[in-house]
Amino acid sequence: MKHVDEFRDPALGQVLAGEILGLVEPGRHYKLMEVCGGHTHSIYKYGIDDLLPANVELVHGPGCPVCVIPMGRVDDGIALAHEPDVIFTCFGDMLRVPGSDGTLLDAKAEGADIRMVYSPLDALRIAKANPDRPVVFFAIGFETTAPSTALTLKRAKAEGVKNFFCMCNHVTIVPPLRALLDSPDLRLDGFIGPGHVSTVVGVRPFEFIPTEYGKPISVAGFEPLDVLHAIHMILTQLKEGRCEVENQYARVVPYDGNPRALEVMSEVFELRPHFEWRGMGFISQSGLKLSEAYADMDAEIQYSVPGIRVADPKACQCGEVLKGVIKPWECKVFGSGCTPERPIGTCMVSSEGACAAYYNYGRFAREREVV
């Protein structure tokens, strides 16, 4: 497959891993965060962490759209799904996320009309095919999926579709990174930047990481060599005492992102004053809601949702996993009470979640000795 196979070349991977070994100083511990759940998945699928020196530790970041949805929002979604006549639509991952009293799948089993879609446009299509029933789209995701929701809403408005509503849970990537950098829990040496969010927002929004916090970041692709190359770039910066934003994924990420997508997003969405993240609490200006021009399509305005803040289950440590404070296998219920078949926490539900990546690729436990 063109533009994929050349980034999976095992021989070159071994060379890169060897060079990484040559870059690290013995006795120094390196903690690098891969922000995006897609990277976590690649790291465990391809065994990248096995190729790294023992003193290079990868910690998993908050960049998994399903994982960061707090329980209260799931409950709000389920309440909407139970409204009379409502057809509730969402991405497949979301169906299995537990709320305080069951999942959307459970609500479906109880009779709510809940349908899985691949794109918000599918939800709009359902709305047009059922003009006498309200159709709610439960929107989740970072800046990668927000443009598709924005365009769908714009189109619904242009076509005068009156029965299409959106419960907006879109979030932005910069505020949680800032929250992590401000947090005393975690001392990070550098970041593997989120490749696909950057296709929309560009590289510029990450400049605060080197300028304000003095940490290097390399925006990276998702193939195994991309991740190794990004690690090499970050460690080279650390060795040379440099600290800047580098773009390992230049083949896909333009410096300015996709200006058209940003323009449509700014027309359809506005920032919420604060939004709750699972395990991270409320973060200022980190979530999007529909702008005033789209208020008549905002499900949270048109319907009353409970809007109650629900604490995460006591046994679940998704919050610590999302902040990189613990590894998935260090969670008390990992692989026992919480499995992909019967998840307790979001990180085990989503295919991009760190716990699911560990579980699916057999990383049940892993102690590494630090040199």
Next chain:
Amino acid sequence: MCLGIPGRIVRRWVQDDGAILAEADFAGELRTVRLNYLPDLQVGDFTIVHAGFALTKLDPDEAARTTALMRDVGLLGPEGDEPLVVPADWIDRPAP
């Protein structure tokens, strides 16, 4: 949502309502893609798609440059010696 692989545009057309659509080949699987955010994509271009929308065009020159950079890493290691190669049985070895 973030595991996009590049798809190659094999067909492109404009709908009656002005929307630009394309058919893209993702490793043999054909999917319809909307080009609202990248109206200039042409047949033969590679693109990354999220939730049905093409968000970025893959730049083949940059792809070649990145693979060349990776190869250079191996040729010009920290000491300028022969590249260090991690052997296949690395996992079973003790930490250095």
